[in-house]
Amino acid sequence: MSVPQALDTAWKYYQAGQMQQAEQLYLQILQEHPNHVDALHLLGLIAGQTGRYDLAADYLMTTVRLKPDFAAAHNNLGNVFILQGKLQEAVDSFRRAVSSKPGFADAHCNLGNALREQGHLDEAVASLREALRLRPDSAPAHNNLGSAFQQKGQLVEAEGSLRQALRLKPDYVDASYNLGIVLSAQRRLDEAVVQYQETLRLKPDHVEAYLNLGNVCKDQGRLDDALAAYRAALRIKPDAAHIHSNLVLALNYHPDYDARAIQEAYARWSQQHAEPLKKLIRACANRPDPERRLRIAYVSPDFCDHPVGHNIWPLLRNHDHDQVEITLYANVNDADTMTELFRKRADRWCCITGWPDEKVAQRIRQDGIDILVDLALHTSGNRLLVFARKPAPVQVTFAGYPGSTGLSLIDYRLTDPYLNPPGLTDAFYAEESIRLPDTFWCYEPGIDQPLVNDLPALKSGVITLGCLNNFCKVNDGCLVLWAKVLRAVPQSRLLLLVPPGRARDQVLARLEEQGVAAERAEFAHRLPRAAYLRRYHQIDLGLDTLPYNGHTTSLDAFWMGVPVLTLVGKTVVGRAGWSQLSNLGLQELAAETPEQFVALAARVAADLPRLQELRATLRERMHQSPLMDGKRFARNVEQAFRQMWRRWCEQPRD
DSSP: OOHHHHHHHHHHHHHTTOHHHHHHHHHHHHHHOTTOHHHHHHHHHHHHHTTOHHHHHHHHHHHHHHOTTOHHHHHHHHHHHHHHTOHHHHHHHHHHHHHHOTTOHHHHHHHHHHHHHHTOHHHHHHHHHHHHHHOTTOHHHHHHHHHHHHHHTOHHHHHHHHHHHHHHOTTOHHHHHHHHHHHHHTTOHHHHHHHHHHHHHHOTTOHHHHHHHHHHHHHTTOHHHHHHHHHHHHHHOTTOHHHHHHHHHHHTTOTTOOHHHHHHHHHHHIIIIIGGGGGGOOOOOOOOOTTSOEEEEEEESOSSSSHHHHHHHHHHHHOOTTTEEEEEEEOOSSOOHHHHHHHHHOSEEEEOTTOOHHHHHHHHHHTTOSEEEESOTTSTTOOHHHHTTOOSSEEEEOSSSSSOOOOTTSOEEEEOTTTSOTTTSGGGOSSEEEEOSSOSOOOOOOSSOOOOOOOTHHHHSSEEEEEOSOGGGOOHHHHHHHHHHHHHSSSEEEEEEOOTTHHHHHHHHHHHHTTOOGGGEEEEOOOOHHHHHHGGGGOSEEEOOSSSOOSHHHHHHHHTTOOEEEEOOSSGGGGHHHHHHHHHTOGGGEESSHHHHHHHHHHHHHOHHHHHHHHHHHHHHHHHSGGGOHHHHHHHHHHHHHHHHHHHHHSOOO
């Protein structure tokens, strides 16, 4: 068979999906013509499509070395680099493709998408617009442009691009899924649910669509539906640790799961995802000097304008750098001005976004970290599988929320005596509990703080009860309890932070079932921080959620002069209100039973002079409490770290 005949036959095999036969013919051609660029190029395509990415890259790099202006080969090499995770090499290849062939729409599209993944969003948009100028009917280019707009926060433009992609290709799974993301970001949750369900109709095994569907259902307060979606995702991909983290975290919000059930769920997460990594543990070479300056490192996705970032900032700002050297391993996706403040505060800063877990662990070992601190637990962006490799001799979890990771390789968890009374709850944690003397939280209100206003009820004659917690904390039990409060305080109304649509309808229906008219409820939207804080100007008395209390939200309420009544829970996240009130010296605002909670609310709501006094003095009370004493908090945390380190130094060595 002549070379042209062999090429023609091999191409037909390739188009028919008969890769093995096509590959054999192309290899035969190479035996006689080792530098045949078409055969090399197509062998690269076959290797890439059959998952042999290193071989594919070798063939394609040889192709472009022999024929530097071969635009299609550069483009295909870029696609292989994407599959290998070599993003910069992919960008370079796509640039060579469009340089060799400026009218190559697919290469412009691929370049734009790679630039988007690098975070070079303006360049990405420019490349994708060029792709659409060359080929206006390119559904992939519209989809990729929509994703770039979404990352830039231009959600209206993102939605327009994605809907155009779906008009061109109604069964386009990626565009359907990305539209769900945009609708979620716009807080159009009912529409987002429908969009994710459409994505799953098109692709029933779309794991991330199930994950995001679960997240939206959680935001709507539909915890059972959220858990069902997470479990469906895990049936498809059991090794997806991040999805499993979403599942176990959601159990903390669900009223049907007690501390033991939650602990067992954490243990299953650890058994499945962390325990197999023990074989990667390496001995630590840290010098066991109990009094030397310690190398402390924090790992977090929240070194930014985020509640955890605000809560950890007073600690980092007040560390004694003569005693501790601070490294921040930042897994931050969207850096902001606060990220830069964190970077400047650290002795060493390392951005680990996109790094594989083993690479992060190696860097921690190289940096000689003595105490490694997780600040995320099972929240989004956690790097718990780094901790599963035990890259530091002492490992601690803290700050993301008061709870447990379930990892036996994390030695300690920081808590306080109100969240975890000594001897009562220690069995529910994989880690040993170290109690800070006062508080788990240290509050930082930030800049642009509204002043505290007078009690609104003094003018309106109506007591406004309020809860601005994330709606996933509001369940049927909360609504029934609050309805009883509303009935016990006739001249009252309820202000809640509830996403528009189905969730609001369900709240109104439940309140009406409990004898509370719909007009007594008012709903708030999510707002930027300063506007959100001004919402407290409308609230006379806060009502806490259960089983998951308000944490930072309650601290915000206190800062704005709004006392929050709490019902002390049976899990650690349900004792946050008790801890915070105890640190404020306001234990009288905590109830032990639902009946006590209703009676307490009625009594406090009836005493307007007391409410006005609290409103006028709470901010100063916050200032004078351990909740805002950053130096005291930092010394307490450092003493805890020193205690942990001394214990490690006392351990016998081989």
